[in-house]
Amino acid sequence: MFEINKNITGFIEDMTYREQPYLFRMKRMEAANSLRQNGFVFQNQSPVSVKFLKKKFALDVENANTDIGFNCTLENFSPLVYCLVNGRNIVDYGKSDNKIIVENIMNVADKVNELFGSLCDIDENGFYALNTAAFTGGFYIEVPDDTVMELPLQLVSVFNSDCDSMFNVRNLIVLGKNSQLKLIQCDDTFSDHDFFVNNLTEIFVREDAHLDYYKLHNISNDSAAVNSVFIEQESHSVVKTFNMELNAGYLSGNQNVVLGGDFAETYAYGIYLADREQEMDNYVNVEHIGTDCVSQQIFKGIIDDSARSMFTGKIIVHRDSQRTEASQVDKNILLTSKAKAYAKPYLEIYADDVKCSHGATVGQLDEEALFYMQQRGISYENARKLLLNAFVAEVIDKINIEPIKMRVSDMVKKRLMGELTVCDNCVLRCSNAKRQTKYFDNI
Amino acid sequence: MNNEKSDNQIVSEIANAEYKYGFVTDIEADVVPKGLNEDIIRMISAKKEEPEWLLEFRLNAYRKWLTMKEPHWGHVDYEPIDYQDIIYYSAPKKKKQTNFDEVDPELLSTFNKLGIPLDEQKRLVNSSDVAYDAVFDSVSVKTTFQDTLGKYGIIFCSFSEAVKNHPDLVRQYLSTAVPPDDNFFAALNSAVFSDGSFCYIPKGVTCPIELSTYFRINAAQTGQFERTLIIADVGASVRYMEGCTAPQRDENQLHAAIVEIIVMKDAEVKYSTVQNWYPGDKEGKGGIYNFVTKRGVCKGDNAKLSWVQVETGSARTWKYPSCILQGDNSVGEFYSVAVTNNYQQADTGTKMIHIGKNTKSTIISKGISAGYSDNSYRGRVFMAKGATNSRNYSQCDSLLLGDKCGAHTYPNIQAENDSSVIEHEATTSRISEEQLFYCQQRGISIEKAIGLIVNGYANEVLNRLPMEFAVEAKKLLAVSLEGTVG
Incomplete structure (x- = not known):
């Protein structure tokens, strides 16, 4: 049984006593109990996350200098931008749109009463429990029914601290019926210190809604991020997720999708580029409950130096989910003899009228293609x-x-x-x- | 020989055959009391007149077993097994102890009924080239063609005989592939194993005939714990077959065997299994729990080990025939067809552990689930750091017949060097309506069309089986899927 260090447990204890809505206090107590009883449960994470969990982080970083002047330099790109500073305060960058509701989750307990924590099982994974017990804030986004958001919405979590810090950010997103949203989420650090960011996002996608969800990981080599996303889809909804893992000491992407309604579609795409001693875990779990649903997973990784990657993909097709089409691909390239790649592409199928496939490969670049290009004067x-x-x-x-x-x-x-x-x-x-x-x- | 039969005959044969091996032989048996403790193990060891070191081996395994927990990670559900409610040793009593070659006629007729003639004379008339070791409950009753094989220096006998006559060989290789503490059921087997086959092919010898072990569970409330050890010395080659059946009973019986194969430099072993333990009845009552550990080590360079299995029987199966590819350029193969029907559950697959350079492995697994059954493929492909330029290809397909069954795939891919290539592919689908329609258009009944398509689907694996086995396996597939359409 792995026990997290004392300063974390102390903080959790502290959080349950703070003045806050009843819902959050109850949830925190449940999660704290789970951590006490089961220890810190590792579901898919590699042992290196232990290294980060053992590190001493400050948990209660109040210093929220809201004037960090975030400025995205993408050309021809002007999304709605909201910043969350140190997992606490939301800064609105002017272009707010009245069509959607963006709030700090701490202020909307009455709205999320039914939804909060309904998708994640805190006993399943220590990071879920830790987040539930210790979250300090996060986004609550609500897109009303029949609202089509033309502009993408960018949510930036900015971390700025004068010591090594851990942040637990909790987001909850609701897409109303027949609405559309393109969501971009990135984490940014404005300091030389190391961070451990434990994000947990629950997304509810109602009937006929469309969501594109981009998540970019690009944090320092001594920082770690665990990003858990739970998505529940109703019928005829379409969700595309893009998980781009470019740099981090340790990254873990947990994505759980439940296709509850009929004719729903979900597409999960990801790339992970790991080098030095980095470790990148990806866990994608797609559960088909409705009929006639489509799911696709494509993950590609390039592993360099002594880095390590782990992909766990799961497709579960329940008994009555007939006419399901599900596919899953994980491809890895190992560039050095010290690099390691692990893949677990799992299928669990209980319905018969299905087309399911998965494939996983680990290999190198095609020698013949390399040779062909060299023949034509392109350097190796x-x-x-x-x-x-x-x-x-x-x-x-x-x-x-x-x-x-x-x-x-x-x-x-x-x-x-x-x-x-x-x-x-x-x-x-x-x-x-x-x-x-x-x-x-x-x- | 089956070609001569008309199609009608075959169809009626299939239609009437449910589990034709479900009979019980009424024979007096020498059994030890129910339960498991050190005294029972001492008793088994004494009955078999074993040397001290083997008793020690058993007791050590038993002590380890006591500290271990039954594994439940497999995709199989079963009622908890009461290990104190099992008879660990049951041997048919020999009527008047004469010499070993005289087999009780009752037993002879049992094996004849199963299609395993132990009478060498008869076999010669049939001119079939298979030597059998027949295991009945806890003991080997007869090994055929021992003399013929002896001329080549091949040792093929029951495990107990091997312990008596070739103790050095047994001691040298026993538990080198499957250590006693490998897993819960391996530890249990190591403590109480009763008999099994032993086979040693000397240097440079190619075994002229196929070797086969036939396992039969007869007595009620017993478990079968046999142990097979096959050693192919440098440059040797052998083809080995294993078959098994059990009577039809309402209770569940435990079968926890170990098969160890040692393949030395340039040697080749091909191990084929047609597993047809009693699968339980249509309501899922009874049947064998088949929790087996099978593993081979390609010790030397250029060694080759090939597993071919057709799994149709058993109520529960938990079995992963594995290859440890230790020698450079060694080759491991795994070909499997697993059929589950009614309430059967199978969790089977393989492990390919690449350690040597330029090692190659191929995994072809075809799962067919029908009725209310669950069929899982679980595999592991591991490329160690030193296994440079190694190659693995896996293909795991599942076919679903009916909407109450499940098909699952759990591969684990672990690559730890940059010059190896691992490829894994899997698909799950049901029989295509178009193929069925096409067959029916041409006057083939739906039942037969399904048989045809399933056979075609499994053909890649069935082709790897020795001739006699392939014919048997095709029939078995048809019987196992009996009643899945309609």
């Missing part, structure tokens, strides 16, 4: 880069916001060259200059 290093780019392009091409697609593609290119991979205005330490030249020489 360049040919390699081209092929690596082409490898992840399958996922990047699915991105349907053009400026983001360009930016991600650009970042991936830079990342594969060992260059700085963050937005241009970022001040992260991860931009280790020593690696920049690794692939850059031959360009």
Whole structure:
């Protein structure tokens, strides 16, 4: 039984005594009890997350300098932007839109009474329990029925602290019937210290609603992020998720999708590029309960140096979910002899009229393609880069916001060259200059 | 031989055959009391006149077993097993102890009924090239063709005989592939194993005939815990087959066997199983719990080990024949067809552990589920750091017949070097309406069309079986799927 360190348990204790809505206090007590009784349950996370859990983090970072002046530099891209500073205060960047409701979850306990915590099982995973017990704030987004959001909505979590800190951010998103939303979520750090960010987002997608959900991970090499997303879809809803893991000491993406209604569709795409000693876990669980649903998972990873990746994909098709189409692909390229890739593509099927498939591969770049390109005067290093780019392009091409697609593609290119991979205005330490030249020489 | 029969005959044969091996042989048996403790183990060991070291081995395994917990990670549900309510040793009593070759006629007729003639004379008339070791409950009753094989230096005998006559070989290789504390059921087997087959193929010898072990559970309330050890020395080659049946009973009986295969440099072993333990009745009552540990080690370079299995029987199956590819360039193969019907549950698959350089493995698994059954493939492919340039290809397909059954796939892929390639593919679907329609258009009944399609689907694996087994397996598939349409 793994027990989390004392300063975390102390903080959890403290949180339950604070003045707050009854709902949150009850949920916190339940979660704290679960942690006490079961210890910290590791569901899919690799042991390295233990390393981060043992680290001493400050948990109660009040210092919320709201004037951090966040500015996204994407060209031709002007989304609605909301910032959450240190998981506490929401800063509205002017362009607010009356069509949707954006609130701090701490203030809307009465609205989320039914929904809060209804999708995640706190006994299943220590990170869920920890988040429920210790969250300090987060976004509550409500898109009313029949509302089509033309502009994308960007939610930025900014972390700024003068010591190593842990943040538990809790989001809850509701898409009303027949509504549409493009949501971009990123975490940004404005400090030299290490962070552990434990995000938990519950998303309810009502009938006929459409959601595109982008999540970009690009944090420093000594920081860790656990990002758990729960999605419940009603009939005829369509959800596309894009999980781009470019840099982090430890990353864990847990995505649980329940296709509750009939004719719902869900698409989960992801890329993970790990190097140095980084570890990236991805856990995708798609549960088919309604009939005639479609699900697709495409994950691609490039593992360099002594990095490690783990992909766990699960498709569960329940008894009455006839005419289900589900597919799942995980492809990995290992670049060095120290890199490791693990894949567990699971299928659990209880209905018979289904088309389900999964595939997983671990390998290297195609020798013949490399040879062919070299024959035509392309240097080995360049040919390699081209092929690596082409490898992840399958996922990047699915991105349907053009400026983001360009930016991600650009970042991936830079990342594969060992260059700085963050937005241009970022001040992260991860931009280790020593690696920049690794692939850059031959360009 | 089956070609001569008309199609009608085959169809009626299939239609009437449910589980034709469900009879009980009325024979006096020498049993130990129910339950499990150190005294029982000592008693089994004494009955078999075993040397001290083997008794020690058993007791150590038993002590380890006491500290272990029954695994429940498999996708199988069953009533808890009461390990004190099992008879761990049952041997048919020999009427007047004469010499070993004289087998009780009752037993002979049992095995004849099962299609396993133990009379060498008869076999010669049939000119079939298979040597059998017949295991009845806890003991081996007869091993055929021992003399013929002896001329090649091949040792093929029951495990107990091997312990008496070739103790050094047994001691050298026993538990080198499956350590006693490998898992719960392996520990149990190591403590109480009763008999099984032992086979040693000396250097450079290619076994001229196929070797086969036939297991039969007869006595009620007993468990069967046999242990098979096959050693193919440098450059040797052997093809081995295993078959099994049990009487039709309402209670569940436990079968926890171990098969260990040691493949030395340049040697080749092909192990085929047609598993046809009693699967329980249509309501899921009775049947065998088949919790088996099978593992082979390709110790030397260029060794090759191939597992072929057709799983149609057992109420519950929990079985992962594995290959440890230790030698460079060694090859592991796993071909499996698993059929579950009614309330059967099977969790089966393989482990390919690549340790040597340039090792290759292939996994082809075809699952067919019908009725209310659950059929799972669970596998592990591991490429160690030193297993450079290794290659794995896995394909796991599932076919669903009916909307009450389940088909599951749980592969684990672990790559720890950058020059190996692992590929895994899996699909799950039901029989296509179009194929059925096409067959029916051409006057083939739906029942037969399904048989045809299922056979075609499993053909890739069935083709790997030895001739006699393949014919039997095809019939078994048809019987197992009996009544799934209509």
